[in-house]
Amino acid sequence: MNLTEYIESKREEHLSDLFEFLRIPSVSAQSEHKPDIERAAKWVADRLGAAGLDNIEIVPTKMHPLVYGESLHAPGKPTVLFYGHYDVQPPEPLDLWASPAFEPAIRGGNLYGRGTADDKGQVHIHIRALDAIRKTAGKLPINLKVMIEGEEEVGSVSLWDFVNANRARLKADALVVSDTSMLARGVPSITYGLRGLNYYQIEITGPAQDLHSGVFGGAAPNPITILCELFAKLHDSNFRVTVPGFYDDVAKLSKAERKALNALPWKASEFRKTVGAPGLGGEKGFSIVEQLWTRPTLELNGIWGGYTGEGSKTVIPSKAYAKFSTRLVPNQNPDQITRLLGRHIRKLLPKTVKFKLDVHSQGKPWVAPYTHPFFEVARRALEKGFGKRAVFIREGGSIPFVTQMHDTFKVPCILLGFGLPDENAHAPDEHIALENYFGGIKAVAQFYEGLAGL
């Protein structure tokens, strides 16, 4: 029985083992689940041991433990660092789940339950792949380091303490993460690019206190109006960001990459349906895929000021606020973008108001050299595991962890995601498609085997 046949023959065993993992309510944000967190860490450590890893450690941290294990018995072969997390999002609101969050249930080819997609199901894919290799080949043909944390949903603080204290020990030739999604059902995907994210809040102050719009209106500056005028000036009629220098560092897509991205089996009509707006907006001169993955944005995420209750109040408020963010693409520099933006806002605002610009967070964009041989092994492994053509994709979102790992270890990061975009990762009825779970185990096993051939 070869590796794929072996994995195929153990479908019920894979699932029953995964059910055990999913039943542990390892909610990192809720302190009453602390014992469940400990239990989940122990469970992961046991399974890594059973899959043949050595030096298994449940590393205590200031918050939730991190599980580490390794297999370093393939001298001369590549070393991979695999990262995942065993903690999950809170399940609330409970009454919106069709079946209980921590009682896994299969319906319509999907496995439902908190953590199925994010990220227990995907971690389990690797555990089962390693176990299958051990059971069929006896030993792992490459060197592997595994790091599974328990704080991903609450900020990963302890992870970075661990990484910084163990740089040498964690050294690898590539980083593998399975915590993303495929482009669409039936399209196994490797994500090689993410946008960065700078997040800001602005406060505009006009009058020293709220004023009556009858008594003062017509002469007093209105901070809401001025906030609106500011944001209207931040895009031109082609929906390009007007901040001088904003696009200066944007790397031009190669012809080949642009062609590949636009040829992906991705349906604009489905995207339009998901958005559900009367029409789409976006920067002129770029396809939707290009707009989403390869172009920077400046987006209002929240706005408030004045009277927002029922009925009417004739007020000119003292202050108005907005939260907004820029998605960044290679090679934009988050610090530089903040500087340019701050300078431009200062220039645009009239002298009738004061403003305060807070930087909530900054995050770099990331793109991997997807022509690196590791990526080619991954692509072939996905095609073997799924029996379908695999594709290279980017994502419009941001995963600060990936960027930071890339910057820390300077090695290729390979995002092998087995979720689907509509699987409710942080919402009720989270699920994973069974075909992707099983396909994932086969693909990951092929990947670890394939790397040995490099």
Next chain:
Amino acid sequence: MNLTEYIESKREEHLSDLFEFLRIPSVSAQSEHKPDIERAAKWVADRLGAAGLDNIEIVPTKMHPLVYGESLHAPGKPTVLFYGHYDVQPPEPLDLWASPAFEPAIRGGNLYGRGTADDKGQVHIHIRALDAIRKTAGKLPINLKVMIEGEEEVGSVSLWDFVNANRARLKADALVVSDTSMLARGVPSITYGLRGLNYYQIEITGPAQDLHSGVFGGAAPNPITILCELFAKLHDSNFRVTVPGFYDDVAKLSKAERKALNALPWKASEFRKTVGAPGLGGEKGFSIVEQLWTRPTLELNGIWGGYTGEGSKTVIPSKAYAKFSTRLVPNQNPDQITRLLGRHIRKLLPKTVKFKLDVHSQGKPWVAPYTHPFFEVARRALEKGFGKRAVFIREGGSIPFVTQMHDTFKVPCILLGFGLPDENAHAPDEHIALENYFGGIKAVAQFYEGLAGL
């Protein structure tokens, strides 16, 4: 002893009588004060009787009683309808009052207490003036109808029931109201113009549901951005409203009126200080007084959409909202303004969103023919009562009652206000300046006497 000397000699009596009135907590919005409302109505009726009026009625209504009285013993002389209200705003928050709201107290030349300025103190000015005329001249030299309601602070619904049922009985040559403010301390004023008010709420819908700004940002339309762009387009660089036709019906100020308004003893520096902003805005080409009283505005009163809590959320919301209003000046028509505005918004908004525009209320502007002889009598009466030059002013705010009375009876409305702009009419520590209270009694007595000479 002449009328003025008589009034001057009774200062303590005026005050002790007013204290009685102020001590009744006639809060129309709070049902536990229903007995106090009844008590206040009875108190007013008693005093009108004592001042020599006939046919006194406490008119029951669906809510709070209205007090009516009249004196029609001067055939051939003008008939005046005086309006006021005996109900007051709730006193809360109680702990912000330096002395209890319903225990009148004198400090620094001011009388403190709920209702001192709005409107019991001003109603009492008329009661004491009538009483003084009766005590000195024996009888009122003009015809007078008095209507004091108990629902002004809760919408005046019963007032309009009464007015509509008694049109013939209420017929008069002029309406007199004392429920406004003087331009400034030491400047007795007659208000002859008010702006109208249309109030709107707009809802912009882009995506069918909230979207992740990473996954969808750059292609999905953002309703907050589009709302901002809409409002930015509603003013030009001179801060004129861009709605086509918006200014078409605005009556041009006469040279004389413009000159008079700009010559008022009004300090721009004090206005700037009250606003407290780094600078003023407003329509180019007009002085502050002109901007506030004679020019229409379009003002954002509230805005909200997306994430407005602590921290960051990377959302593109489905909807964004704003409340906004236009202040209208003669001869703008509120219906027409709503039509023009709706049409312009429809034209400005991109096809990527839907919108809903709700009209919360519409109200006409009002301006009185202040060259009418009644106004001249009022001006001279104020100068006699206060010993100071009196002025004609407008207000930027709106008093729907005045407009409606004007439209109902088609007679001049004379707003003799004895409050000051900073007397906290609806706030803790409401007060009236004693000099204006006493000056008011003398001025109103002179006014009623003076009208007999027409």
